[in-house]
Amino acid sequence: MRYQYKWQDIPAKEIPQENQDNLEATIRRSLEVGINHIETARGYGTSEMQLGKILPKLPREQLIVQTKVCPQKNVKQFRREFDKSLAFLQLDYVDLLGIHGINTYEIIDECIRPGGCLDEARKLQKQGKVRFIGFSTHGPTDVIIKTIETDCFDYVNLHWYYINQLNWPAIEAANKHDMGVFIISASDKGGKLYDPPQKLIELCQPLSPIMFNNLFCLSHSQVHTLSVGASRPTDFDEHLKTLSLLDKAEEILEPIINRLEAEAIKVLGENWVKTWNIGLPNHKQTPGNINIPVILWLRNLALAYDMIEYGRMRYNLLGNGGHWFPGKQAENLDKLDLKSCLVNSPHADKIPDLLADTHHLLGGQSVQRLSSS
Structure with a gap:
């Protein structure tokens, strides 16, 4: 969502070549460093269309491609939106299809009712156009847990990071149901960590705020995937520094967390x-x-x-x-x-x-x- 040209669908010819070149360079760089999970959505404007210009050129078996489609009361519209996604991506199937935005109890009920969009997604799965079905959510923890406990989904995209740990019970519930756990926007919604205030930089030393938050999230084995939100090839560099620290996460994190907690107590x-x-x-x-x-x-x-x-x-x-x-x-x-x-x-x-x-x-x-x- 960070590297597309527009938040609305536009004709492909209107996309500047410079923007497309940057997107393709970002994708190629991700694969070079071992990041093969590419996440987009029907609601991300030109993202799918632009990805469709490069994904068919890459070894399909090396990619995990995820898109998301918003739930619709009219399941035919849900199907049309998915078909548009697959056509833009120029793929025969997606690995992961997320029902995008199960944020309320009403949306849960509408999705999982007989003949609802979950049933439609299952038809796509039987046709080989979708491998796994999940959901994304910005909803409250109780709504997320209820959705997980339907036992209808293979994975969940949710918010959870150092500054907002409210959804931990939902992550635990997802683990009990053997679901994949994908953290949304850990560096942006998790604190605009690509542009942190000086005070936060100092409190997170010797790590950068991005590295600290990544390490905090990935030190919990219940968390499987963090979205990076790259908008250019160099955006992976700071994130990659986290990997060599995973084996000693606890000893690195403890003094930083203690410092952050002490500062909050001092001020508040x-x-x-x-x-x-x-x-x-x-x-x-x-x-x-x-x-x-x-x-x-x-x-x-x-x-x-x-x-x-x-x-x-x-x-x-x-x-x-x-x-x-x-x-x-x-x-x-x-x-x-x-x-x-x-x-x-x-x-x-x-x-x-x-x-x-x-x-x-x-x-x-x-x-x-x-x-x-």
């Missing part, structure tokens, strides 16, 4: 660090649909690690992300009574002020999801 206070998320309502339980847990989490990162740009990127998605990033910003707090929804929080009295401060710190121009831009 030990009681807050250990209890801030207790008893918080979700956005559906909150007046104005304010996403209190996400806002306070972003505040923690901004203050403890100077991750202000990351916080702004994520905060300003609120209200624009639909079920991919639900809830709204902390606006118009003077018109809302949050007392009843915060009754189970030990910090109920101060949270409204903290929300207002966070809005002042991180608020600004609204941000659209990349695939909506």
